Amino acid sequence: MRLRKKTRERLFIASFLAGPLAVYLVFVIWPYIETFGYSLTEWSGVAPPSRVVGLKNYADLFHDSIFLKALGHNMIILIVFPTVTIVLAMFFAFMLNVGGRRGGLGGVKGIRGSAFFRIVFFFPQVLSVAIIVILFQAAYESNSVGLFNAVVIKLGLTDANHPWEFLNSPTFVLWCIMFILIWQWVGFYLVLFSAAMQQIPRDYYEAALLDGAGRTQTYFKVTMPLLWDSVQTAWVYLAVAAMDAFALVATLTPGSSFGGGPDEHGEVLATYLMRNFQVLGKAGYACAMGVVIFFITLILSLVVMRATRRERLEY
Amino acid sequence: MAADMTQTPPSTPGTGPGAQRPEAGGKPGGGGRTPGERSRRFGESGATLNVFGTGFMAVWAIMVLGPVLWVVLGAFKNTSELNGSAWSWPHHFGFDAFSRAWHTGISTYLKDTVIVLVFSVTLTMLFGAMAAYVLARFEFRGNRFIYYLFVSGVMLPVYLALVPLFFQVSKLHMLNTYQGLILVYVAFSMPFTVFFLHSFFRTLPSAVYEAALIDGASHTRAFFQVMLPMAKPGLISVGIFNILGQWNQYLLPVVLMQSQHGEAPHYMLSQGLVSLMVAQGYSGDFPALFAGMTIAMLPVMAVYLSFQRQVQAGLTAGTLK
Numbered sequence: 001m002r003l004r005k006k007t008r009e010r011l012f013i014a015s016f017l018a019g020p021l022a023v024y025l026v027f028v029i030w031p032y033i034e035t036f037g038y039s040l041t042e043w044s045g046v047a048p049p050s051r052v053v054g055l056k057n058y059a060d061l062f063h064d065s066i067f068l069k070a071l072g073h074n075m076i077i078l079i080v081f082p083t084v085t086i087v088l089a090m091f092f093a094f095m096l097n098v099g100g101r102r103g104g105l106g107g108v109k110g111i112r113g114s115a116f117f118r119i120v121f122f123f124p125q126v127l128s129v130a131i132i133v134i135l136f137q138a139a140y141e142s143n144s145v146g147l148f149n150a151v152v153i154k155l156g157l158t159d160a161n162h163p164w165e166f167l168n169s170p171t172f173v174l175w176c177i178m179f180i181l182i183w184q185w186v187g188f189y190l191v192l193f194s195a196a197m198q199q200i201p202r203d204y205y206e207a208a209l210l211d212g213a214g215r216t217q218t219y220f221k222v223t224m225p226l227l228w229d230s231v232q233t234a235w236v237y238l239a240v241a242a243m244d245a246f247a248l249v250a251t252l253t254p255g256s257s258f259g260g261g262p263d264e265h266g267e268v269l270a271t272y273l274m275r276n277f278q279v280l281g282k283a284g285y286a287c288a289m290g291v292v293i294f295f296i297t298l299i300l301s302l303v304v305m306r307a308t309r310r311e312r313l314e315y
Numbered sequence: 316m317a318a319d320m321t322q323t324p325p326s327t328p329g330t331g332p333g334a335q336r337p338e339a340g341g342k343p344g345g346g347g348r349t350p351g352e353r354s355r356r357f358g359e360s361g362a363t364l365n366v367f368g369t370g371f372m373a374v375w376a377i378m379v380l381g382p383v384l385w386v387v388l389g390a391f392k393n394t395s396e397l398n399g400s401a402w403s404w405p406h407h408f409g410f411d412a413f414s415r416a417w418h419t420g421i422s423t424y425l426k427d428t429v430i431v432l433v434f435s436v437t438l439t440m441l442f443g444a445m446a447a448y449v450l451a452r453f454e455f456r457g458n459r460f461i462y463y464l465f466v467s468g469v470m471l472p473v474y475l476a477l478v479p480l481f482f483q484v485s486k487l488h489m490l491n492t493y494q495g496l497i498l499v500y501v502a503f504s505m506p507f508t509v510f511f512l513h514s515f516f517r518t519l520p521s522a523v524y525e526a527a528l529i530d531g532a533s534h535t536r537a538f539f540q541v542m543l544p545m546a547k548p549g550l551i552s553v554g555i556f557n558i559l560g561q562w563n564q565y566l567l568p569v570v571l572m573q574s575q576h577g578e579a580p581h582y583m584l585s586q587g588l589v590s591l592m593v594a595q596g597y598s599g600d601f602p603a604l605f606a607g608m609t610i611a612m613l614p615v616m617a618v619y620l621s622f623q624r625q626v627q628a629g630l631t632a633g634t635l636k
Contacts, residue, residue, distance in 0.1 A: 012534040013449050017461065020446035020505060027483065027502035028468055034479035045478070092375070095368045112369075119623055120376045123383075126619045126626065128563035130585030131608055134592050138389070138601070139382050145397065147385050183378065191627045244472050247565050251589060270474050277478050290475045297472070 035294075038287040045283030057288035067289065070260075070267040073174055074243055077268070078300070081181050082238035086231060088182070089189035092121065094219055096190070097197045098205060118194070121187035129247040136180050137252060140166040167252055170265040177248050177266065185241065189234050196230040197223065236301045243297050246270035269293050383612075389605035397601050412602035413610065416591075421607045424587030431493055431583065432561055435500040439557050440550060442501060443508030448538060450509070451516035462513065468506030473566055481570055491575050496583075499571060500561050508553050515549035516542070552625045555618065559626065562615065565589075584611050 039058070042051045061067050096114045124132065139147040142165045149163040158164060166176050200223065208218045245268050253259035253266035257279045260267035269289060277286035389397060390412050391405035450462045480499070481490075489495025519542065527537040543550070568583040582590065591607055619626055 009453070009534065010455070013453055013455055015535075016445040016449045016538075020442040020465075020509075021461065023442065023498055023502045024465065024468075024505045027480065027499050028476065028505070029464065031476035031479035031483055032471060034483075035475060038479060088375075091368070092372060095372060117372055117376060118627075119620075120379050122623075122627055123379055123619070126559055126563075126615050127612065128565060128585040128588075128615075130563075130565045130588050131612060134588060134604065134608055135382050135386055137592065138386065138605075147382060186375070187379075240470065240472055244474065246474055273474065274477070283478055286478055290478070293472070294475055301470075 035287045035290050038284050039291045040288075041284045043284035043287075044281045045277060045286075046281070053284070057285050058292070060285065061288060061292060066264055066267060066272060067269075069264050070269045070272045073267060074245075074269050076174060077178055077181070077245060078239060078242040081178050081185075081242050082235050084178075085182050085185050085189060085238055086234055088186050089193055089234075090224070090227070090231075092117070092186065092190045093193035093197055094223060097194055098215075098218070098223065118191065121190050123187065124184045125188045132180065132184060133247060133251045136176075136248075140176060140252070142166055142168055167266075168254060168262055170262050173253055173262065173266040177245060177252065180248055180252075181241065181245060185238065189238075192234060193227060193230055196227050200226050232304060235304050239300050239304070240297055243293055244270055246274070250274065386605050387609050387612075390602055390609045392602055394600065394602060410606075412600075412606035415600065415603040416607035416610060419594075419603060419607075420582070420587055420591060421584075421610055424582050424584045425610070427493075427581045428562065428584040431496055431500070432558065434493070435497040435504075435561055436554065436557050438497065439501045439504040439508055439561075440554055443505060443553070444512055444543065444546070444550065445538075446505070447509045447512035448516050448542060451513045452521070462509075465506055465509040468503075469510060473503065477566070477570055484571055491572050491578070491580055493581065496568060496571055496581075499567055500564065503567065504557050504560065508557065511553045511556075512546070512549055515546055519545050551622075552628060555622050555625050559615065559618065 040052055040054055042053045042056075096117060127135075141147075141149065143163050144150060144153055144160045146163070146166075148166065149158075152158055152164060153160055165172070167173055204222055204226070205218060208222050213221065249260065249266055249268050249271045250258040253261050255261035255266075258271040258275045260271050260275070270293075273286045273289045273293070276282040276289065388405060391408050392403065393406075396403045396405060446461075446465065450458055450465075484490050484495050484499065487495065489498070523545070524537055524541050527541045528534075532540070563585060564583065565585045568586045569589075572581050572583060572586065574580040588604075588607055588611055591604055
């Protein structure tokens with residue numbers, strides 16, 4: 001029997017979409033939806049949810065001092081980490097693409113060794129977070145065996161008998177985590193900004209050059225404004241990463257299950273969520289936390305998109 | 316910077332961008348012919364920046380490479396050398412630590428990871444290409460909705476779904492099984508794969524495809540024999556991305572690959588390394604741990620260095636709208 005052309009096409013579409021959609025709905029979409037549902041129940045995480053408690057979990061969150069502390073830490077990460085990462089990545093991208101001495105197309109080119117720097121800076125991106133964790137675990141070691149202490153002792157900032165505590169220090173633990181985040185992500189955004197910079201027509205630089213603009217001026221008056229779109233995208237993605245930081249905090253900071261120490265000074269939302277779910281038996285509460293994190297991320301992204309909206313320029 | 320501003324001569328109409336554009340556009344390498352005095356000033360004002368900038372970049376490069384090299388060197392040191400000064404150099408380059416690491420679990424983790432990845436990457440690519448292709452080249456009701464359903468997943472943080480995901484996989488009796496992890500990897504790789512290949516399939520010409528249909532090929536055959544070969548560059552990019560992403564995945568296996576009823580857990584490589592780290596914390600065999608890390612880094616480094624361009628293009632394409 002010959003099917004009609006249209007019917008055959010429909011069958012083809014359906015057969016190609018069925019598999020991918022099924023897997024995606026079962027393992028991604030449904031769990032996300034369930035998070036919202038479970039957040040309204042009192043649920044230990046073992047038996048099916050026993051009782052619907054409405055918004056009680058959410059109300060409890062705002063009286064939970066550890067949650068608020070973790071939220072505060074995430075806010076610090078949210079401000080410091082994207083800002084430093086973007087500034088560094090922009091600077092490096094500028095140096096790599098137009099920071100070199102005159103010559104090249106339109107009088108601009110990258111500094112010497114650009115290709116090498118690009119490969120090296122991007123490298124942390126291809127490392128597993130597990131490798132990064134173990135790497136920094138060893139490097140942050142609070143005695144002269146650790147790489148960073150060896151460096152500060154060599155520089156004469158302290159002596160071998162008084163090594164820096166790094167991850168065990170209530171003051172520095174969060175900054176140590178943020179350093180790793182920045183270390184990990186600068187290369188990625190360097191490549192992203194580089195791609196955007198290469199889209200900028202060389203004539204613009206040449207025009208600025210002919211007008212007598214110096215390099216600093218070219219950077220702030222030509223490059224930066226034209227990269228605005230990419231910066232906006234970068235900020236949104238960095239904000240998502242800042243709300244996460246789970247693997248780093250859970251494995252690097254002191255604390256019995258999922259880290260967070262010393263004394264909650266390193267606690268972030270993601271680790272507190274996992275502890276509630278897997279250790280404290282408060283899965284419903286953990287889901288409520290997940291929903292709150294979701295909305296914070298969403299609102300932040302929308303705010304950034306709105307606040308930084310500008311006219312888009314077509315080259 | 317203020318001094319810099321005052322030195323700048325006011326632009327005159329004759330040197331404005333408009334006046335120079337046609338000339339500049341017409342000659343590649345035009346920098347060489349710009350008025351000498353001006354371009355010299357451009358170079359000078361950048362000299363300090365250049366020295367400072369290059370210096371700073373060198374420092375950052377050391378910060379990236381330093382810890383990595385330190386770990387690789389650590390794999391060749393013995394325990395007392397490691398516990399001595401961090402600056403010590405290994406006395407002889409032997410592979411004892413590597414063989415210890417290999418036998419304390421790395422070989423098993425490596426085997427399990429490879430088994431999972433062979434299936435999960437293949438299935439990810441197949442499903443991703445099928446869905447992206449249909450969504451990119453056919454018009455039907457619900458097309459936009461399904462596309463956005465797939466793509467919205469790019470923005471969602473994984474740990475948000477972890478709690479229910481655990482129970483979902485548990486309900487299907489797939490905790491601590493290869494097939495469970497494979498399906499989860501495929502599902503979580505779908506958003507980016509579909510997003511990337513969707514835009515790729517859009518750019519492909521349809522003439523060859525239509526010719527194949529007229530010659531009597533079915534849609535399925537035309538897809539596998541005409542469109543997939545044409546999409547090869549895109550498939551390679553996103554394939555490398557998926558291999559790296561799934562090889563490095565940590566959070567999903569930690570939650571899903573735990574021992575359920577006392578049977579041996581099938582640890583993935585990155586998860587196994589962390590458990591090895593915890594174990595070495597007690598037994599104190601850090602050279603073996605460092606050797607394990609080196610073994611885990613080697614394939615990634617090889618892939619990265621040989622496909623450096625595709626890796627960077629693939630990873631950053633996900634964030635470009």
